[in-house]
Amino acid sequence: MQIPETMNDTLTALRDTLVQLERWGCRGFDCNPRSIALSEGWLRSAAEGPKSAAVKPPGADVKPAGENLAHIQADLGDCRRCGLSAGRTHLVFGEGDPKARLMFVGEAPGGEEDRSGRPFVGNAGRLLTRIIAAMGLTREEVYICNVIKCRPPGNRNPAPEEIAACLPFLERQIRAVAPEVICALGTFAARALLESPLPISRLRGRFHDRHGIKVMPTFHPAYLLHNPDQKRAVWDDVQKIMALLRLPR
Known part of the structure; x- marks a missing residue:
């Protein structure tokens, strides 16, 4: 298996794997359309480069602060x-x-x-x-x-x-x-x-x-x-x- 050389390569491989798992109807993996869309966002962020020195914690984009129970x-x-x-x-x-x-x-x-x-x-x-x-x-x-x-x-x-x-x-x-x-x-x-x-x-x-x-x-x-x-x-x-x-x- 080819080892990804860059962060963009890694994210692309992750996105493609999630897409394939979703097509196969796999369960037990978070390969739903929301996750695929999220990985697309990561790719755009990687392509644009860091906007600041601050690092967001894992899951920050899908678990926003101040959200309500609904x-x-x-x-x-x-x-x-x-x-x-x-x-x-x-x-x-x-x-x-x-x-x-x-x-x-x-x-x-x-x-x-x-x-x-x-x-x-x-x-x-x-x-x-x-x-x-x-x-x-x-x-x-x-x-x-x-x-x-x-x-x-x-x-x-x-x-x-x-x-x-x-x-x-x-x-x-x-x-x-x-x-x-x-x-x-x-x-x-x-x-x-x-x-x-x-x-x-x-x-x-x-x-x-x-x-x-x-x-x-x-x-x-x-x-x-x-x-x-x-x-x-x-x-x-x-x-x-x-x-x-x-x-x-």
Whole structure:
């Protein structure tokens, strides 16, 4: 294989590869028309030469600062970025106050969420709603979403490539909402947000800093349904969130 000699050669090869993959109907690669159009823009920029010494971070052109949730949801579209799309009924984006002070992030939609297109509406969701009410808040006053936007078959654990496909959209949701606190519900949410291999039992109970946002990991409501003895631990975590946000107790 010939090694590209210049940046322009590299970008041309990338563009041509994306075009061919799209024609073949490949999945698992970001070879959609938007990416091809973006690579054309890179080619024009390379041909024109640098306009300043500043270097834009990767993805800056497709993840603009100040975007709102509607823009992100439209960009997500009828997502086919991983194999979960083949078995879903509805993609579950998220709901609540777009400028909430408190954001709840779970793992992935379950059966009722897949059927309705709304996050946390099954048994675990009803328990989360009661927890939110106990904090003196409503679902409309917080923002609720998941790391994964489509239901894994049989509610299995999400695979690394599925998390990788969805995580950029979660990152954009977090930037758009800009909450003061994120409550990470369960191991997978906590690991994704904190980039930590530790189990939720080791991460919960204290705040972690994530780019200036406080993250409180705690047990997932679905776990509490089978382990009600852990409700006290979750309530302790929730009270720390309430104290930080100065909510009435």
